[in-house]
Amino acid sequence: MAKVIDSKIPAGPVPEKWKEYKAHQRLVNPKNKLKLDVIVVGTGLAGASAAASLGEMGFNVINLCIQDSPRRAHSIAAQGGINAAKCYQNDGDSVYRLFYDTVKGGDYRAREANVYRLAEVSNNIIDQCVAQGVPFAREYGGMLANRSFGGAQVSRTFYAKGQTGQQLLLGAYSSLSCQVNAGKVKLYTRYEMEDVVIVDGRARGIIAKNLVTGKLERFSANAVVIATGGYGNTYFLSTNAMGCNCTAAVQCYRKGAYFANPSYVQIHPTCIPVHGDKQSKLTLMSESLRNDGRIWVPKKIEDAKALQAGTKQGWEIPEEDRDYYLERRYPAFGNLVPRDVASRAAKERCDKGFGVNNTGLAVFLDFSESINRLGIDIIMQRYGNLFEMYEEITDVFPGDVANEINGVKYYKPMMIYPAIHYTMGGIWVDYELQTSIPGLFAIGECNFSDHGANRLGASALMQGLADGYFVLPYTIQNYLADQAVWPKVSTDLPEFAEAEKKVDAELDRLLNIKGKRSVDSIHKELGHIMWEYVGMGRTAEGLKTGLKKMHELEQEFDKNLFVPGTKEGLNIELDKAIHLRDFFTMGQLVAFDALSRNESCGGHFREEYQTEEGEAKRDDENYFYVGCWEYKGKGNEPELIKEPLEYEAIKVQTRNYKN
Numbered sequence: 001m002a003k004v005i006d007s008k009i010p011a012g013p014v015p016e017k018w019k020e021y022k023a024h025q026r027l028v029n030p031k032n033k034l035k036l037d038v039i040v041v042g043t044g045l046a047g048a049s050a051a052a053s054l055g056e057m058g059f060n061v062i063n064l065c066i067q068d069s070p071r072r073a074h075s076i077a078a079q080g081g082i083n084a085a086k087c088y089q090n091d092g093d094s095v096y097r098l099f100y101d102t103v104k105g106g107d108y109r110a111r112e113a114n115v116y117r118l119a120e121v122s123n124n125i126i127d128q129c130v131a132q133g134v135p136f137a138r139e140y141g142g143m144l145a146n147r148s149f150g151g152a153q154v155s156r157t158f159y160a161k162g163q164t165g166q167q168l169l170l171g172a173y174s175s176l177s178c179q180v181n182a183g184k185v186k187l188y189t190r191y192e193m194e195d196v197v198i199v200d201g202r203a204r205g206i207i208a209k210n211l212v213t214g215k216l217e218r219f220s221a222n223a224v225v226i227a228t229g230g231y232g233n234t235y236f237l238s239t240n241a242m243g244c245n246c247t248a249a250v251q252c253y254r255k256g257a258y259f260a261n262p263s264y265v266q267i268h269p270t271c272i273p274v275h276g277d278k279q280s281k282l283t284l285m286s287e288s289l290r291n292d293g294r295i296w297v298p299k300k301i302e303d304a305k306a307l308q309a310g311t312k313q314g315w316e317i318p319e320e321d322r323d324y325y326l327e328r329r330y331p332a333f334g335n336l337v338p339r340d341v342a343s344r345a346a347k348e349r350c351d352k353g354f355g356v357n358n359t360g361l362a363v364f365l366d367f368s369e370s371i372n373r374l375g376i377d378i379i380m381q382r383y384g385n386l387f388e389m390y391e392e393i394t395d396v397f398p399g400d401v402a403n404e405i406n407g408v409k410y411y412k413p414m415m416i417y418p419a420i421h422y423t424m425g426g427i428w429v430d431y432e433l434q435t436s437i438p439g440l441f442a443i444g445e446c447n448f449s450d451h452g453a454n455r456l457g458a459s460a461l462m463q464g465l466a467d468g469y470f471v472l473p474y475t476i477q478n479y480l481a482d483q484a485v486w487p488k489v490s491t492d493l494p495e496f497a498e499a500e501k502k503v504d505a506e507l508d509r510l511l512n513i514k515g516k517r518s519v520d521s522i523h524k525e526l527g528h529i530m531w532e533y534v535g536m537g538r539t540a541e542g543l544k545t546g547l548k549k550m551h552e553l554e555q556e557f558d559k560n561l562f563v564p565g566t567k568e569g570l571n572i573e574l575d576k577a578i579h580l581r582d583f584f585t586m587g588q589l590v591a592f593d594a595l596s597r598n599e600s601c602g603g604h605f606r607e608e609y610q611t612e613e614g615e616a617k618r619d620d621e622n623y624f625y626v627g628c629w630e631y632k633g634k635g636n637e638p639e640l641i642k643e644p645l646e647y648e649a650i651k652v653q654t655r656n657y658k659n
């Protein structure tokens, strides 16, 4: 019999579900909270906000992160902004419209009830962050300013210059510090979770490695929350921070947590193009730039060839010879189409030979029109730090005037190309954000919950903070209400000893391979396989080849890896080796899921399933479900379990950004 997934979605119409849930929720008696411990793994926006909120509510929180300070979590990289349906612009925005845009942006593969809840709490997030002192940009009159992000025709993105993630994280960190000071949160920096400990079928603790001493330590609690981010670095080159890894999530998957929709990987259209094979990191140029920047390639192939040969520059090509292909193909949304659509359109132009740099894999993002219209000062106020960042990396300043043709000034355009950026897939969670292991919760980018097959810009911060400040603190109590009568388990239990022994044995195994290849050299090769066969355009044949190559490379990893040093003390190579071991599991999972989904939707593009115009072609009859995978052992194909999607408020249709 097929396994049944209980997503615990309350009955009733979509807008009422969250209200209904809260009305019937079992809250933990405030006196009992003092007896309950919760482990929160991660201090990004999701983890820090959850730990601070749970501490504030009276629980005892153990909060861990791999960095030396919570403030260094990957979330600080977020540049462009955070969405909320405040409608400060009076442009017709509403909770329903944010809900609708998010479901449509996700190509109708998200869980409807979760997305409505997300849209509903979005406004609370802004109030919370303003109260913490987050310096959001403001209009001259003092009102919070907004800009537009892809997939929306309203301005609902709140921002703090190009550093929104950093400012939001400082807000969450100050709340967290307050709870640390109050003794409700105990912070463990430079600790990495290596395993989750299951006692009597429930998550009861974790094994973590002290990254400085190398020692393994046991932590026990009444519930475990993981907020450990996405798996984009499986592809080696991505916009993610170098430390991003999926070890905690993969370990939970190995212990029985379902992994949902792994093939939904987001490729962001505006990244600085790859420029050599010695690179280990890609840089994002924020989507906010698409508010005022226009994306184009030359109309004439001879101009493209001259750009590729370096005999011509972008600013020498006059207006009439430029193809603003997004504005041409999608007049209603223009440069602000969702990321998956913009990325595929860039690839299509470059595949046809219209790329604008020496590799042929770049398009222009040009500010000439907006600088001429608004003046450089306004553009610098909006994007100053992004222009400076671009200059630091490429030595080109996009605000420099370079040419004048027929009285029109042309500025130096940026060059951009799509790159791996975000992962919509993640640990499967129910409406309460609980995984398929009782007592184990997953929040933020590491769960799959809200974005379907494609995330809209500025919605990750919204989801991370919704989960951490407003959803988990309610939903986890339903579980903990039962736990109040359970004493916390001892870390001397055999389950802890067994888990620790296994982690230790793994460290020994990796150190004792004593082969010839560095972690990075193998990781880079894995990244090439992922990009080539499991990247922007996928085919059944390519995915099978990718799986075979990954399997062979994993064997190479097991036989020929070289990790210097010992397990005592700091050993960064050993930590990276653990991460790479898990990227292999993850890469194969992405490919299995992509192979099983014989349709294209959002970030998952199977070349066999496209319209005549090259758009993603969904198959709702056969694939209108969340694909959840259950681990079946190393080297074995995992088992697919389906959570059917049910839409009642939104009509499922083909996405249209043209009119």
Ligand SMILES: Cc1cc2nc3c(=O)[nH]c(=O)nc-3n(C[C@H](O)[C@H](O)[C@H](O)COP(=O)(O)OP(=O)(O)OC[C@H]3O[C@@H](n4cnc5c(N)ncnc54)[C@H](O)[C@@H]3O)c2cc1C
Binding pocket: 041, 042, 043, 044, 045, 046, 047, 064, 065, 066, 067, 070, 073, 074, 075, 076, 077, 078, 079, 080, 081, 082, 164, 165, 191, 192, 193, 194, 227, 228, 229, 230, 239, 240, 241, 244, 245, 247, 248, 284, 421, 422, 443, 444, 445, 446, 457, 458, 459, 460, 461, 462, 464
């Ligand atoms: C360049 C860039 C720009 C972006 N801009 C935006 C934007 O403008 N708007 C938007 O909405 N989104 C944006 N995003 C996406 C957004 O930043 C992320 O999705 C979001 O910050 C993820 O938050 P998180 O808390 O889930 O995870 P993270 O911020 O990745 O935090 C993960 C935490 O888990 C910890 N951790 C990981 N593994 C372990 C382990 N095994 N043991 C212990 N701790 C562990 C880490 O130390 C860290 O504290 C951007 C992303 C990038 C890369």
